[in-house]
Amino acid sequence: xxxxxxxxxxxxxxxxxxxxxxxxxxxxxxxxxxxxxxxxxxxxxxxxxxxxxxxxxxxxxxxxxxxxxxxxxxxxxxxxxxxxxxxxxxxxxxxxxxxxxxxxxxxxxxxxxxxxxxxxxxxxxxxxxxxxxxxxxxxxxxxxxxxxxxxxxxxxxxxxxxxxxxxxxxxxxxxxxxxxxxxxxxxxxxxxxxxxxxxxxxxxxxxxxxxxxxxxxxxxxxxxxxxxxxxxxxxxxxxxxxxxxxxxxxxxxxxxxxxxxxxxxxxxxxxxxxxxxxxxxxxxxxxxxxxxxxxxxxxxxxxxxxxxxxxxxxxxxxxxxxxxxxxxxxxxxxxxxxxxxxxxxxxxxxxxxxxxxxxxxxxxxxxxxxxxxxxxxxxxxxxxxxxxxxxxxxxxxxxxxxxxxxxxxxxxxxxxxxxxxxxxxxxxxxxxxxxxxxxxxxxxxxxxxxxxxxxxxxxxxxxxxxxxxxxxxxxxxxxxxxxxxxxxxxxxxxxxxxxxxxxxxxxxxxxxxxxxxxxxxxxxxxxxxxxxxxxxxxxxxxxxxxxxxxxxxxxxxxxxxxxxxxx
Ligand code: ADP
Numbered sequence: 135x136x137x138x139x140x141x142x143x144x145x146x147x148x149x150x151x152x153x154x155x156x157x158x159x160x161x162x163x164x165x166x167x168x169x170x171x172x173x174x175x176x177x178x179x180x181x182x183x184x185x186x187x188x189x190x191x192x193x194x195x196x197x198x199x200x201x202x203x204x205x206x207x208x209x210x211x212x213x214x215x216x217x218x219x220x221x222x223x224x225x226x227x228x229x230x231x232x233x234x235x236x237x238x239x240x241x242x243x244x245x246x247x248x249x250x251x252x253x254x255x256x257x258x259x260x261x262x263x264x265x266x267x268x269x270x271x272x273x274x275x276x277x278x279x280x281x282x283x284x285x286x287x288x289x290x291x292x293x294x295x296x297x298x299x300x301x302x303x304x305x306x307x308x309x310x311x312x313x314x315x316x317x318x319x320x321x322x323x324x325x326x327x328x329x330x331x332x333x334x335x336x337x338x339x340x341x342x343x344x345x346x347x348x349x350x351x352x353x354x355x356x357x358x359x360x361x362x363x364x365x366x367x368x369x370x371x372x373x374x375x376x377x378x379x380x381x382x383x384x385x386x387x388x389x390x391x392x393x394x395x396x397x398x399x400x401x402x403x404x405x406x407x408x409x410x411x412x413x414x415x416x417x418x419x420x421x422x423x424x425x426x427x428x429x430x431x432x433x434x435x436x437x438x439x440x441x442x443x444x445x446x447x448x449x450x451x452x453x454x455x456x457x458x459x460x461x462x463x464x465x466x467x468x469x470x471x472x473x474x475x476x477x478x479x480x481x482x483x484x485x486x487x488x489x490x491x492x493x494x495x496x497x498x499x500x501x502x503x504x505x506x507x508x509x510x511x512x513x514x515x516x517x518x519x520x521x522x523x524x525x526x527x528x529x530x531x532x533x534x535x536x537x538x539x540x541x542x543x544x545x546x547x548x549x550x551x552x553x554x555x556x557x558x559x560x561x562x563x564x565x566x567x568x569x570x571x572x573x574x575x576x577x578x579x580x581x582x583x584x585x586x587x588x589x590x591x592x593x594x595x596x597x598x599x600x601x602x603x604x605x606x607x608x609x610x611x612x613x614x615x616x617x618x619x620x621x622x623x624x625x626x627x628x629x630x631x632x633x634x635x636x637x638x639x640x641x642x643x644x645x646x647x648x649x650x651x652x653x654x655x656x657x658x659x660x661x662x663x664x665x666x667x668x669x670x671x672x673x674x675x676x677x678x679x680x681x682x683x684x685x686x687x688x689x690x691x692x693x694x695x696x697x698x699x700x701x
Contacts, residue, residue, distance in 0.1 A: 335545025
């Protein structure tokens with residue numbers, strides 16, 4: 135017997151209609167580039183609008199794009215920073231039945247062209263600050279018929295098919311009747327960063343977008359409601375800014391966008407001036423903010439951030455030392471979340487479980503893990519033979535995931551080996567190595583490709599990095615595998631010290647030794663001025679490995695003690 139409930143399709147226009155009809159007065163604030171100072175640095179200008187205006191312009195954008203002859207499923211790319219205009223595209227493009235393709239602006243121009251061609255984008259929305267790239271993009275991307283420039287340019291760009299976005303939106307008729315959409319139709323797409331092989335396209339459906347927004351907002355998730363003011367520092371080209379533009383719109387939260395201004399001082403000022411309650415970004419952003427908050431406090435002029443309830447951190451592991459530093463020095467709470475492009479991205483969030491004292495060491499240990507699943511997401515662990523492993527908090531295995539906002543394949547059917555059946559159900563292999571404990575807390579140990587395999591055993595580079603980053607003289611640390619004739623691979627710590635400070639290998643090892651078996655401890659430490667960071671704010675371990683793979687124990691800061699395997 136079937137139930138009798140309506141089969142209403144879960145689609146993005148329902149979100150657009152909510153901001154238009156219920157939250158029209160709620161604000162959207164964006165830092166735009168007003169010009170350049172003498173050093174060539176961008177000067178900010180604060181732009182204010184409302185959800186009502188965003189909805190009107192999103193519907194005009196939708197109408198205008200269909201007026202260009204685009205039809206259902208056509209791709210509209212963005213090369214844009216976080217701002218109200220990008221938000222209009224988030225809502226307007228899928229509401230027209232088109233697919234919003236957000237492209238990472240930090241990629242190499244050749245990779246950008248490769249991705250635009252692979253997705254066969256017909257229209258590109260490009261930020262004015264990147265307008266210089268337009269001729270090269272046009273030449274490299276034959277599918278691209280129209281380019282709309284977001285924000286004013288000093289002169290009009292005299293190329294066929296290139297026009298000003300604001301004028302286009304103003305002159306277009308608003309779409310008032312949305313096309314019939316199936317909730318399984320494509321709404322948006324993102325490419326993985328291609329750390330292994332070419333980037334792969336992940337295509338989100340309307341349904342997955344709506345369900346992800348519904349599931350990420352509740353209290354034990356990101357905790358977003360109408361009374362909130364949310365500043366997503368995470369770029370809108372990186373997994374839809376973790377879905378926050380949609381989640382905030384669905385629940386009516388005010389949105390604040392920092393554009394190109396993501397340094398510690400700009401972020402702290404914006405958090406204070408706009409009374410932000412929730413913000414989100416990768417650990418490197420929060421390290422910049424922490425340094426700025428410390429500086430201001432020491433100068434006797436602390437920022438006033440009383441309403442800031444949570445800083446969401448994800449993208450790579452948040453060191454426990456950082457979580458503690460924010461809490462103890464500034465009374466600010468970091469919530470760690472985990473996910474990937476293939477999971478929309480929210481998979482887990484790491485709150486303190488019921489019954490555990492939030493100020494206890496146990497609470498901090500749990501918050502430094504990646505946390506428990508949000509509803510409807512399932513996780514499991516497999517060994518190399520595909521057998522399920524115990525959830526005992528100790529056994530490491532390949533992390534697999536399934537759920538209604540997890541990819542079931544890549545665009546054009548690539549990378550099929552990541553998707554597989556287990557006991558008749560579809561799963562996705564995350565490529566992460568993790569543990570799961572009895573309460574469901576997931577703890578990432580490594581990306582499979584970054585794991586250090588020493589004498590047939592696994593060493594977690596993430597655990598070592600987090601422990602080393604708790605040392606007061608350490609700014610950033612990456613632990614990588616170096617080749618070893620006896621053990622195959624051994625850990626090498628690459629460390630950037632804090633300005634004006636230094637540290638020796640022996641000091642670091644004695645600092646972390648109480649927490650690890652002896653054979654886990656790095657054999658050597660390299661001090662360096664900088665560690666390469668990639669387009670999504672993560673350490674480029676592949677570059678470091680290329681540089682230091684055959685690092686010889688006679689160089690630099692070294693203790694080449696043979697690992698003791700007895701523990
Ligand atoms: P990529 O890093 O391959 O570009 P994503 O941006 O989709 O792809 O990142 C997904 C990966 O980032 C995850 O598989 C995981 O390894 C890592 N990651 C994300 N959040 C966290 C976190 N909170 N802690 C540790 N690792 C994380």
